[in-house]
Amino acid sequence: MYIHDVSLSSLVVAEPGESYQSKTNLYRWIEVLVDFPGSSDLFTYKLPEQLEIKPGDILTVPFGTQQVGAIAIRFLSQPPENLAPEKIREVEDVVSRGFFPSTYWELLNRIAAYYYTPLIQVIRVALPPGLLGRSQRRLRLTSLGKDQDVSSNTAIFMSPTAQQVIQLLQKTPTGDYSYYYIQQKVKSAYRGTRELIRLGLAENYLEPPRLNQPKLQKAVTLLDNNYQDLTPRQREIVEVLRRQGGESWQSELLQTCSTSTSTLKALEQKGYIVIEEREILRREQSPLMAGDQAKSLTAAQTNALEAIQSLNGFAQILLHGVTGSGKTEVYLQAIAPLLNQGKSALVLVPEIGLTPQLTDRFRARFGNKVQVYHSALSDGERYDTWRQMFTGEPQVVIGTRSAIFAPLPHLGLIILDEEHDGSFKQDSPIPTYHARTVAQWRAELENCPLILGSATPSLESWVSVKEQGSRGAEEQGSRGAEEQGSRGAEEQRSRGAEEQRSRGAEEQRSRGAEEQRSRGAGEQGSRGVGENNFISSPQSPVPSPQYLSLPERINSRPLPPIEIIDMRRELQAGNRSIFSKSLQEALEELKERKQQGILFIHRRGHSTFVSCRSCGYVLECPNCDVSLAYHHVEEGAPQLLRCHYCNYGRSHPPHCPECSSPYLKFFGSGTQRVAQELNRQFPHLKLIRFDSDTTRNKGAHRNLLSQFANGEADLLVGTQMLTKGLDLPQVTLVGVVAADGLLHLSDYRANERTFQTLTQVAGRAGRGEDPGRVIIQTYTPEHPVIEAVKTHDYQSFCDAELEQRQALNYPPYGRLILLRFSSLDPIQVQNTAQIIATTFSDQEGFEILGPAPASILRVANRYRWQILLKFAPDALPNLPDWREIRALCPTSVSLTIDVDPINIM
Numbered sequence: 020m021y022i023h024d025v026s027l028s029s030l031v032v033a034e035p036g037e038s039y040q041s042k043t044n045l046y047r048w049i050e051v052l053v054d055f056p057g058s059s060d061l062f063t064y065k066l067p068e069q070l071e072i073k074p075g076d077i078l079t080v081p082f083g084t085q086q087v088g089a090i091a092i093r094f095l096s097q098p099p100e101n102l103a104p105e106k107i108r109e110v111e112d113v114v115s116r117g118f119f120p121s122t123y124w125e126l127l128n129r130i131a132a133y134y135y136t137p138l139i140q141v142i143r144v145a146l147p148p149g150l151l152g153r154s155q156r157r158l159r160l161t162s163l164g165k166d167q168d169v170s171s172n173t174a175i176f177m178s179p180t181a182q183q184v185i186q187l188l189q190k191t192p193t194g195d196y197s198y199y200y201i202q203q204k205v206k207s208a209y210r211g212t213r214e215l216i217r218l219g220l221a222e223n224y225l226e227p228p229r230l231n232q233p234k235l236q237k238a239v240t241l242l243d244n245n246y247q248d249l250t251p252r253q254r255e256i257v258e259v260l261r262r263q264g265g266e267s268w269q270s271e272l273l274q275t276c277s278t279s280t281s282t283l284k285a286l287e288q289k290g291y292i293v294i295e296e297r298e299i300l301r302r303e304q305s306p307l308m309a310g311d312q313a314k315s316l317t318a319a320q321t322n323a324l325e326a327i328q329s330l331n332g333f334a335q336i337l338l339h340g341v342t343g344s345g346k347t348e349v350y351l352q353a354i355a356p357l358l359n360q361g362k363s364a365l366v367l368v369p370e371i372g373l374t375p376q377l378t379d380r381f382r383a384r385f386g387n388k389v390q391v392y393h394s395a396l397s398d399g400e401r402y403d404t405w406r407q408m409f410t411g412e413p414q415v416v417i418g419t420r421s422a423i424f425a426p427l428p429h430l431g432l433i434i435l436d437e438e439h440d441g442s443f444k445q446d447s448p449i450p451t452y453h454a455r456t457v458a459q460w461r462a463e464l465e466n467c468p469l470i471l472g473s474a475t476p477s478l479e480s481w482v483s484v485k486e487q488g489s490r491g492a493e494e495q496g497s498r499g500a501e502e503q504g505s506r507g508a509e510e511q512r513s514r515g516a517e518e519q520r521s522r523g524a525e526e527q528r529s530r531g532a533e534e535q536r537s538r539g540a541g542e543q544g545s546r547g548v549g550e551n552n553f554i555s556s557p558q559s560p561v562p563s564p565q566y567l568s569l570p571e572r573i574n575s576r577p578l579p580p581i582e583i584i585d586m587r588r589e590l591q592a593g594n595r596s597i598f599s600k601s602l603q604e605a606l607e608e609l610k611e612r613k614q615q616g617i618l619f620i621h622r623r624g625h626s627t628f629v630s631c632r633s634c635g636y637v638l639e640c641p642n643c644d645v646s647l648a649y650h651h652v653e654e655g656a657p658q659l660l661r662c663h664y665c666n667y668g669r670s671h672p673p674h675c676p677e678c679s680s681p682y683l684k685f686f687g688s689g690t691q692r693v694a695q696e697l698n699r700q701f702p703h704l705k706l707i708r709f710d711s712d713t714t715r716n717k718g719a720h721r722n723l724l725s726q727f728a729n730g731e732a733d734l735l736v737g738t739q740m741l742t743k744g745l746d747l748p749q750v751t752l753v754g755v756v757a758a759d760g761l762l763h764l765s766d767y768r769a770n771e772r773t774f775q776t777l778t779q780v781a782g783r784a785g786r787g788e789d790p791g792r793v794i795i796q797t798y799t800p801e802h803p804v805i806e807a808v809k810t811h812d813y814q815s816f817c818d819a820e821l822e823q824r825q826a827l828n829y830p831p832y833g834r835l836i837l838l839r840f841s842s843l844d845p846i847q848v849q850n851t852a853q854i855i856a857t858t859f860s861d862q863e864g865f866e867i868l869g870p871a872p873a874s875i876l877r878v879a880n881r882y883r884w885q886i887l888l889k890f891a892p893d894a895l896p897n898l899p900d901w902r903e904i905r906a907l908c909p910t911s912v913s914l915t916i917d918v919d920p921i922n923i924m
């Protein structure tokens with residue numbers, strides 16, 4: 020055994036369609052990941068002759084004195100340098116073939132390398148929870164083995180261990196045991212088991228994780244219905260079963276016929292029916308949808324669809340469609356023909372609970388071919404949905420960021436809807452992947468198109484389109500929608516996506532190889548999986564997306580006009596309400612016109628902090644360096660103080676804890692306060708509060724949204740979560756109570772995030788017949804972001820913002836890596852951050868910002884420090900060895916390496 024690191028250069032896997040046989044002749048070693056607690060390294064094994072192994076197969080290998088499960092990762096053409104070939108042990112056997120295709124493994128390896136994460140941890144995010152950890156290898160008798168008479172003549176040829184093992188198995192009613200148990204009971208059992216398998220008396224299998232065993236339910240199947248010797252009661256049951264097509268779940272049959280299990284048993288004994296356990300796949304229960312037909316497309320939609328359908332193999336599309344322009348319809352029609360070709364599609368959305376409407380639209384179109392996959396499913400649901408994907412049946416998987424790992428065998432298309440959304444990025448734990456980046460790799464490896472859809476594309480995507488060349492996005496943007504779709508597609512084709520792809524791959528390979536060579540051989544041994552220095556510059560190797568736009572709303576409906584209200588003026592004019600005059604008038608009109616409205620508030624709760632008027636004391640969280648938010652839903656409800664970081668809660672004190680003054684004042688408005696204020700000023704308006712406090716239970720989002728859609732309320736009052744994808748034609752008014760809270764978040768993405776949020780929330784208004792109206796209240800109306808939102812001017816916002824980013828080398832130009840340290844010990848975490856920062860100081864090619872305390876130093880009693888590394892564009896710096904960096908961290912300090920971080924706070 021030998022520990023070796025993974026790097027792309029030595030990643031040799033069978034390409035699809037390539038002859039695998041020729042590879043085995045070349046490569047006589049294989050690296051495997053062993054399923055052994057605490058082991059995250061790759062180990063090298065010899066390929067036995069006569070045994071076909073491919074990357075992605077599940078194996079058994081000798082490990083120390085045991086046999087353990089393992090996953091074949093990749094072939095090696097040479098044994099590791101400092102290990103004698105004769106010391107390398109052989110793979111024992113293949114348990115399950117083709118568990119994952121080779122492209123999938125390459126994907127996992129890229130993620131491990133790019134995000135500095137041990138491969139095993141990447142595999143853990145890719146698999147449903149618990150699959151790897153708890154799966155168990157077992158041995159069971161075949162029917163031949165069950166009938167084998169151990170004292171007979173044939174058995175004489177069996178070795179004594181094989182005889183012992185088969186006797187052990189025959190003693191159990193099921194004829195199977197775990198390997199672990201067999202090894203405990205029979206000395207050197209492994210030889211015996213191999214022998215039994217060779218003789219066809221026993222077989223290997225992998226038992227699925229214990230907690231997630233398939234769910235079984237009794238099913239009744241009709242065998243015979245010629246009614247002889249049946250009582251009238253029994254005859255009735257058989258008749259019911261026949262009318263149901265000869266099959267029913269037992270529980271349903273019992274209910275329909277009001278009968279008992281003993282009556283069914285009697286029928287079974289007479290040979291009329293069989294009752295057997297059958298597996299039911301647990302999937303999220305979905306409401307039944309009325310079917311829905313493809314809509315006839317607008318000209319711009321048609322152009323976009325044609326461009327998408329003309330793609331062959333890997334290509335990226337940025338589908339920039341204003342809010343309400345019908346992007347979803349384009350997705351649906353792009354997917355439909357794929358399903359008919361036997362392929363599947365993957366649709367990623369920011370937060371699935373928030374977008375039941377989107378899932379419903381897919382279900383209405385594709386029925387039960389739609390699978391929903393996200394972390395809020397129970398482990399059992401996740402496991403079953405995951406296995407359903409493996410069947411290879413054409414299907415549409417809709418999910419959140421981790422669904423990018425959905426094991427769909429024939430992937431025909433990947434879509435990232437609202438691609439700009441921050442929830443596609445994982446901040447912790449490692450790998451700190453961005454689903455967009457992973458989607459780009461996956462589409463490339465699976466050779467299928469990737470569509471990035473948004474009304475407010477991320478600057479990353481925008482820049483990559485612009486950099487595509489002189490005939491890029493800018494020109495296209497100003498061209499008529501008509502012309503643009505087809506021209507764009509043509510350009511793309513002639514430039515040859517193919518060529519780009521192979522170039523990208525080549526570059527990568529040779530770069531990887533170089534690095535590999537330059538590293539000392541001795542060094543290799545100490546490294547773990549995925550700790551190599553591969554890093555790619557932002558522009559390469561993935562080719563730029565093609566730009567498609569849907570510049571207008573459906574039916575040429577206008578985008579809603581946006582009024583900016585200067586709240587300082589309101590105050591000067593004597594209006595002390597949180598609602599401006601305009602907003603008050605607009606709210607008054609809602610009821611008269613039988614229309615609905617949405618009010619956006621940046622925060623939940625009632626007030627963001629509570630402070631004493633007499634001494635200025637601010638009530639703070641005992642575990643975090645933040646103030647406590649005041650929660651009070653309505654008159655008579657308990658008054659609570661809650662920490663929005665660690666969820667600490669306490670009752671609201673009647674007096675200041677410091678000076679006992681009774682005069683405590685509330686600052687900063689959240690959803691609860693706005694709701695209370697609305698109830699006071701507009702008692703006739705019915706409202707629904709929509710924030711993480713009111714949507715905690717499963718299905719709550721859907722319930723509240725359908726209440727609102729059914730007209731049971733006039734106003735929807737909520738946070739961020741109502742900016743995403745709501746398509747409600749009756750909504751004419753959108754109000755933003757205070758835009759400033761968004762702008763004042765102190766990181767380099769605050770402007771981009773504010774522009775996106777405000778544009779998206781504004782986009783909820785006027786999607787139906789009646790024109791919309793948007794009112795944004797702010798104390799800084801002159802802010803350039805607010806002005807760009809007002810004029811719906813994405814382009815000029817981007818230009819201004821990109822200029823700043825470029826000047827400071829921030830993404831999408833420069834690249835960032837954030838090291839986050841945290842510890843219960845305030846001194847140790849600071850010292851560690853300082854020590855590590857000095858190890859960087861002699862390196863060239865990047866700038867070191869920090870170490871600095873995080874903007875909130877303490878959260879949940881952990882002290883947080885960080886170091887930001889900033890790389891110049893196109894620089895391929897000599898990055899430190901992350902293993903060594905990690906080694907400098909004492910166990911009490913945890914380090915997260917966040918590659919391409921988007922939250923730097």
Ligand SMILES: Nc1ncnc2c1ncn2[C@@H]1O[C@H](COP(=O)(O)OP(=O)(O)OP(=O)(O)O)[C@@H](O)[C@H]1O
Pocket residue numbers: 314315316317320340341342343344345346347348473474573743744745746782
């Ligand atoms: N070709 C069409 N003809 C008629 N109606 C359409 C057509 N395409 C889409 N629609 C309808 O227009 C509305 C808006 O479309 P959709 O929600 O897909 O827009 P979107 O671009 O995804 O919006 P957003 O980005 O704001 O969420 C939907 O109700 C949809 O059913």
Ligand SMILES: [Zn+2]
Pocket residue numbers: 631632633634635636675676677678679680
């Ligand atoms: Zn006080």
Ligand SMILES: [Zn+2]
Pocket residue numbers: 640641642643662663664665666667879
């Ligand atoms: Zn707290």
